[in-house]
Amino acid sequence: MSAEELTITEKSDKSISAETDTLNATGISCAEDEYSVVYERPHTLLDVNMHYCPGCAHSLVHKLIMEAVEELGIQENTIGVAPVGCAVFAYDYMDVDMQEAAHGRATAVATGIKRLMPDKYVFTYQGDGDLAAIGIAETIHTINRGENIMIVFINNAVYGMTSGQMAPTTLVGMKTTTSPFGRDTSVYGFPIKVSELISQLPGSFYVTRQAVNKNTAVRKTKKAILNALNYQKLNKGTCFIEIIGNCPSNWKMTPVESNNFIDEQMVKTFPLGDVKLPSAEDLKQLNQTGDKQPC
């Protein structure tokens, strides 16, 4: 029996052996009906150690996507496309069919997968270097074609994996390894607001910008992911979820400082909230499918 099972005994009507009325980690006896499971890892997330730095948003967002997959009961019908960047090993953590794509090409790969298997739920998971720099052309064309996929875009304002170079989303004045005196717009241009940009394309169906730096933000992000996966049933276009992530290592901050930095600085350039929503008519159609509708 694992430590988790020792400390939390599931309250259910199925019979539990007397062994579960046992000692918890503090040595206190816990009767089985005194405890109920209030939190557990989704079974769609593999029980392995992740390589991410402590406090990094990537691990949390992986969990939210896998929770949504589990709740919607679509594990066998979901295919993810992993990026190049810190999330390159996403396929080692998410227990769904996964395909690795070359840097920036995830939406092109996802296009092929979805067109061949239109009944599958297909998503990409990409950083800002991947999606907004080398992959900006693929991103725009995929969305312009209205490919029926979910794109999860982690905007942490730097190239995390390669040691913190400036990304298209780096804030004005922000110091990175390739802008050591701060991003100077006369040399490097302005941060690209990808959500606002692609919301202009008729092929985008649902566009939202969220964060995971505090509890309320995490809940909204989860809801956005559930929405986007559900909307694939409508075949109306691309769902795009930008998530303001952190990179404590390259921002040279503690995890707490980096989460505060999002509220204090990142949201000034990248305001949180929905950028483009489905129409009431579209949502009505979704309800008519009779499936669970999370929004």
Ligand SMILES: Cc1ncc(C[n+]2csc(CCOP(=O)(O)OP(=O)(O)O)c2C)c(N)n1
């Ligand atoms: C074709 C190609 N060009 C460049 C690289 C080097 N490279 C690897 S990851 C990366 C940037 C990743 O940054 P981002 O997409 O923002 O992901 P993060 O690590 O921040 O999550 C780059 C430039 C590569 N692997 N392949």
Ligand code: SF4
């Ligand atoms: S380098 Fe940054 S983005 Fe990459 S795992 Fe570490 S904190 Fe996360």
Ligand SMILES: [Mg+2]
């Ligand atoms: Mg990045």
